[in-house]
Amino acid sequence: METQTIKSTQKSTKKTERISGSEAIVRCLIEEGVDILYGYPGGAIMPVYDELYKYQDKIHHVLTRHEQGATHAAQGYARISGKVGVAMATSGPGATNLITGIADAQIDSTPMVCITGQVPSHLLGSDAFQETDIVGISTPVTKWNCQVTKAEDIPSVIAKAFYIAKSGRPGPVLVDITKDAQFNEFDFSYEKCTQVRSYNPVPLTDVIDVEAAAKLINTAKKPLIVWGQGVILGQAEEQLKAVVEKAGIPAAWTILGASAIPTSHPLNVGMVGMHGNYAPNILTNECDVLIAIGMRFDDRVTGSLDTYAKQAKVIHFEIDPAEIDKNVKTDVAVLGDAKTSLELLLPLLDKNSHKEWHQQFKDLYQIEFDKVIKKDLYPTKEGLTMAEVLKEINIRSEGKAAIVSDVGQHQMIACRYADFNVSKSNITSGGLGTMGFGLPAAIGAKMAAPEREVVSISGDGGYQMTIQELGTIFQQKAAVKIVVLNNDFLGMVRQWQQLFFDKRYASTEMINPDFVKIAEGYYIKARKVTKRKELAEAVEEMMKSKEAYFLEVCVEKEDNVFPMIPSGASVSDIRLE
Amino acid sequence: MSIEDKQLFTVSVYTENNIGLLNRISAIFQRRHINIESLNTSPSEIQGVSKFTIVVNITEVNMKKIIGQIEKQVEVIKAYYHKLDEIIYQIAGLFKIKSELLFEERQIQNIIKESNARIVTVNKVFFVLEKSGKKEEIVTLYNQLSPFGIMQYTRSGLIAVTKEEMKISSLLEAIKNN
Numbered sequence: 001m002e003t004q005t006i007k008s009t010q011k012s013t014k015k016t017e018r019i020s021g022s023e024a025i026v027r028c029l030i031e032e033g034v035d036i037l038y039g040y041p042g043g044a045i046m047p048v049y050d051e052l053y054k055y056q057d058k059i060h061h062v063l064t065r066h067e068q069g070a071t072h073a074a075q076g077y078a079r080i081s082g083k084v085g086v087a088m089a090t091s092g093p094g095a096t097n098l099i100t101g102i103a104d105a106q107i108d109s110t111p112m113v114c115i116t117g118q119v120p121s122h123l124l125g126s127d128a129f130q131e132t133d134i135v136g137i138s139t140p141v142t143k144w145n146c147q148v149t150k151a152e153d154i155p156s157v158i159a160k161a162f163y164i165a166k167s168g169r170p171g172p173v174l175v176d177i178t179k180d181a182q183f184n185e186f187d188f189s190y191e192k193c194t195q196v197r198s199y200n201p202v203p204l205t206d207v208i209d210v211e212a213a214a215k216l217i218n219t220a221k222k223p224l225i226v227w228g229q230g231v232i233l234g235q236a237e238e239q240l241k242a243v244v245e246k247a248g249i250p251a252a253w254t255i256l257g258a259s260a261i262p263t264s265h266p267l268n269v270g271m272v273g274m275h276g277n278y279a280p281n282i283l284t285n286e287c288d289v290l291i292a293i294g295m296r297f298d299d300r301v302t303g304s305l306d307t308y309a310k311q312a313k314v315i316h317f318e319i320d321p322a323e324i325d326k327n328v329k330t331d332v333a334v335l336g337d338a339k340t341s342l343e344l345l346l347p348l349l350d351k352n353s354h355k356e357w358h359q360q361f362k363d364l365y366q367i368e369f370d371k372v373i374k375k376d377l378y379p380t381k382e383g384l385t386m387a388e389v390l391k392e393i394n395i396r397s398e399g400k401a402a403i404v405s406d407v408g409q410h411q412m413i414a415c416r417y418a419d420f421n422v423s424k425s426n427i428t429s430g431g432l433g434t435m436g437f438g439l440p441a442a443i444g445a446k447m448a449a450p451e452r453e454v455v456s457i458s459g460d461g462g463y464q465m466t467i468q469e470l471g472t473i474f475q476q477k478a479a480v481k482i483v484v485l486n487n488d489f490l491g492m493v494r495q496w497q498q499l500f501f502d503k504r505y506a507s508t509e510m511i512n513p514d515f516v517k518i519a520e521g522y523y524i525k526a527r528k529v530t531k532r533k534e535l536a537e538a539v540e541e542m543m544k545s546k547e548a549y550f551l552e553v554c555v556e557k558e559d560n561v562f563p564m565i566p567s568g569a570s571v572s573d574i575r576l577e
Numbered sequence: 578m579s580i581e582d583k584q585l586f587t588v589s590v591y592t593e594n595n596i597g598l599l600n601r602i603s604a605i606f607q608r609r610h611i612n613i614e615s616l617n618t619s620p621s622e623i624q625g626v627s628k629f630t631i632v633v634n635i636t637e638v639n640m641k642k643i644i645g646q647i648e649k650q651v652e653v654i655k656a657y658y659h660k661l662d663e664i665i666y667q668i669a670g671l672f673k674i675k676s677e678l679l680f681e682e683r684q685i686q687n688i689i690k691e692s693n694a695r696i697v698t699v700n701k702v703f704f705v706l707e708k709s710g711k712k713e714e715i716v717t718l719y720n721q722l723s724p725f726g727i728m729q730y731t732r733s734g735l736i737a738v739t740k741e742e743m744k745i746s747s748l749l750e751a752i753k754n755n
Binding site for chain 2: 164
């Protein structure tokens with residue numbers, strides 16, 4: 001009650017100003033600390049753009065070349081900074097073009113607020129020009145959404161949108177605002193949202209559960225940690241490292257968990273999942289206690305659930321109660337955010353080293369090295385491999401670059417071979433697998449963290465899905481390093497066709513344009529490499545460039561990514577060739 | 578019954594009164610191809626809080642997962658599921674029948690009397706019967722009346738209260754006083 005009294009006094013003393021709904025939208029964004037937003041203007045959002053023009057010294061609007069690019073840029077911004085990304089579009093097609101990025105942010109738990117214009121409220125439901133029911137359409141792919149038809153509702157709804165997007169398990173929120181609500185004037189004041197009564201973003205961590213987890217871990221002979229993005233979103237990197245080091249537990253990561261603990265850390269045993277490392281996949285089915293931290297047992301991680309870690313006791317540290325027992329039955333569930341839970345866990349853990357258990361990981365790594373890694377990194381054949389490009393980037397960046405990948409073979413190679421020595425360095429579309437994500441996401445990442453080296457790595461397929469964002473890079477002078485690993489194929493689909501469809505390469509070969517010319521058309525420095533002897537020098541030139549740089553590397557056309565767990569198979573059935 | 582066997586569950590969802598929420602909740606069932614047997618929305622015992630009562634025929638394993646997905650929605654306060662024997666429930670059926678039959682067919686009067694159905698209205702053309710009870714009772718009445726000819730028939734969604742005390746009341750009170 002006391003806090004409420006204080007709050008209401010604050011409210012009453014706060015000055016109000018009579019402004020339009022559209023000005024209020026911009027003022028709300030500034031109040032929420034938004035410095036950059038990505039979008040595309042159009043009829044129903046024009047009043048807001050008019051205000052963005054007036055406030056351009058306070059908030060920078062980036063005109064992308066497609067609304068999908070705006071969402072991915074907002075995602076890249078959010079993923080590298082931990083802040084809420086903001087995308088804006090007009091009604092109708094502008095709004096529907098946001099959907100792919102919203103769905104991507106939903107499944108990858110990325111905090112994002114999308115603002116769409118809508119036809120005036122008296123026209124709602126009349127099939128007006130550029131009217132679409134975007135609230136209806138976006139419902140299944142948003143954490144929350146809302147249509148505003150009254151100017152005076154704008155501040156409270158936007159405040160709620162930001163709070164919901166970033167709290168608990170983050171996600172995308174869409175706010176649809178009718179044009180009359182943008183035009184109408186009202187008495188503006190802004191108060192940040194700190195609670196929604198029906199919404200409990202972070203469940204309380206029960207100490208009894210933490211104790212049960214500690215007991216299991218302390219008695220384990222072969223414990224294995226698999227961590228996910230929850231560690232990064234919960235800013236629990238240090239806590240995870242402390243737990244791993246104290247208890248001496250081998251720790252593997254999901255694709256979105258990458259970079260929370262540096263690649264070079266001796267207890268980091270690599271990536272789990274379909275194209276993950278051999279040892280953590282095989283040993284998932286040999287560990288006695290599996291400790292999942294901020295991950296959701298995606299099917300690309302587990303393979304067949306019937307044969308996944310059946311021998312192990314499973315501990316699940318998780319912020320979202322709906323994830324508990326969703327895919328894998330847990331023995332001990334610890335609810336709460338990763339940081340709090342791991343902080344409670346650490347003092348309860350016994351010191352351990354698990355030497356023999358670690359040796360098993362080392363032995364299996366050696367097998368993977370001999371059969372896969374050596375050929376990828378130090379090929380003896382003429383054709384270039386994707387992995388050697390990553391190796392060169394690692395050398396030039398000292399493993400500090402943020403790698404923004406697209407979707408496909410190059411993505412798996414990037415995740416497998418990039419050195420991630422700084423957290424929030426692996427920006428990629430994990431859950432949705434959105435081709436075209438990489439290039440615009442790299443723009444957002446670079447603009448959010450200009451001090452960091454941001455390398456966009458795409459295949460020739462995905463690159464062409466959002467290639468027009470080269471225009472945004474040029475206009476914004478975003479110093480993104482753009483690498484296209486060109487095999488003239490939709491490589492991952494081709495790999496599956498080779499392995500599971502008797503090499504019937506249906507619609508996977510690409511007759512590609514001159515990518516260098518296209519980049520040069522956007523006034524971006526560009527270079528193409530076809531031979532190994534040129535590669536190191538070309539990568540060095542790219543990494544040294546102070547501005548955007550495009551590098552096309554023509555790689556072996558029909559290389560496959562291994563190891564591989566065939567779809568629906570057990571993690572134990574991981575193939576090395 | 579094993580948790581892997583399909584059975585009828587009643588889902589009670591306490592929510593904020595929000596326009597889009599029905600969509601959000603029904604989408605959770607739609608994604609998993611679960612047919613909603615019946616759905617009712619109404620106010621709850623707490624002012625300003627709505628209650629959805631949804632009946633589905635699924636396994637308990639899936640039921641638990643779906644409750645998690647429903648509770649995850651921002652504007653859902655709490656969701657519960659119950660087996661039919663854990664609740665007191667009622668369904669209402671309405672039957673519109675030609676008025677002449679009421680006087681010409683003696684049997685109809687007996688059926689009405691024995692079924693404990695209530696005559697809601699009578700006019701020259703038709704009369705309307707209302708019967709509340711379990712689904713089977715309403716279906717029985719339908720089967721008895723249908724040989725005489727039913728002009729219109731409809732059945733409501735299931736509404737229920739639990740036998741056990743629902744902690745939701747105190748939870749909502751706590752929220753209200755917060």
